Amino acid sequence: MTVLAIDIGGTKFAAAAVDPGGTLVRRVELPVGADPTATLTELLDEVGTAGLTGVGIGSAGPVDAPAGTVSPVNIPSWRDFPLVTTVGRLLPGLPVVLAGDAQCMALGEWWRGSHVPRSRALLGIVVSTGVGGGIVLDGVPYLGPTGNAGHIGHITVDRDGELCPCGALGCLETVASGPSMVRWALANGWAAPAGHPDAKALAADARRAVPVAQRAFQRTADALAAAVLTTAALFDIDDVVIGGGVAAAGETLLTPLRQAVAKQAGLGFLRRLTVSPTSLERDAGLYGAAALALTAAAPDLSRQKGPLG
Ligand SMILES: [Zn+2]
Structure with a gap:
């Protein structure tokens, strides 16, 4: 077959x-x-x-x-x-x-990724030009009646935040997507390399300890952590897997994200979740x-x- x-x-x-x-x-x-x-x-x-x-x-x-x-x-x-x-x-x-x-990314990671034993409840997130997500519960992708479950990019992380193109206020995507990060960094004094004001260049500057670039990643990590913990509280998530172009920054994103999750997690069951990069790219x-x-x-x-x- x-x-x-x-x-x-x-x-x-x-x-x-x-x-x-x-x-x-x-x-x-x-x-x-x-x-x-x-x-x-x-x-x-x-x-x-x-x-x-x-x-x-x-x-x-x-x-x-x-x-x-x-x-x-x-x-x-x-x-x-x-x-x-x-x-x-x-x-x-x-x-x-x-x-x-993103639902397929999550299911692919559950099936063929390096998470052994396999997660009972896995959240996959794609951080790229947008922010997408998918949830796999006991090996079954939860897609929802219209097929749109897992839209983590449109979880509100700041009720006083920017208007999202979707029409809501302060969605995760208005903070954590590549273009949102770049827009924020430029507005806060980032001197982007000529012709390359993109998330990849921002990550390179964060690795070089350029303060505004580091703050941009910290801000994204804090917002992602809030959305991850919201989702984890609803679904008792074991594992979070992150992929996409912004996540290609590796530890530049993952380290502040893990720290933010640890800092923001309140309930005991939220403290056991792991955050890892995609293993299948x-x-x-x-x-x-x-x-x-x-x-x-x-x-x-x-x-x-x-x-x-
Ligand atoms: Zn939105």
Whole structure:
């Protein structure tokens, strides 16, 4: 039972055939072209579709899982795009399941990441141009009725904070996303390297102990810790896994984040959670999409001894 995993990002599409043991058999990646639908078709042609039993897709959001549509923020020509129907037409007869990209990252980390024993309750967070998340409870991704569970980027961390593009005040994303961090740092006197006012340059300056860059990461760590602990209090989270472009800063983010979690955690059960970087990096979403397809094919087996073991 080999499934096809598809990862739809804002700038690239990836796909792989994945066997039930979790091996990526063939992996292909393409930059999103001028015509994203043509890119998708080319991707499926390149990865090959013989012998597949199902398809799992993780897509940049928002997604409407019941309708099978996606509206990735960075792909303007796809608004309410019927992704599930389109892939179903390209691969007739195969079941197609869809979830958000961060949900797939979390599921991929639970399944194939380095967390042994596996978490009973895992929270995955992608800190990048936005902040996404996903929750896996007892090996089952909790997606929610509309497929949007885990939107940790839109948890309020500051009721007096900035207006978020979503319409709410003080969302985590207004503090912790890469562009938000850069905006704050520039407004507070950061002398960014010419032409590169981005989160990567900010992380480099934080490592060089530039005070404003360090404060930007501290501010992000404090906000992330508040959102992590809020989520952990609701779901009794064991493990938090962080990925995405901002998290590529490694210990520059993780060390202040772990310290902030330790400082802010009140209740005893919150003190046991661990915070670690993604162990699968850019393939976490593909593994998660594959897991989605495998569990969809055998939902009654998905809890303890199913195809995901
Ligand atoms: Zn928001």
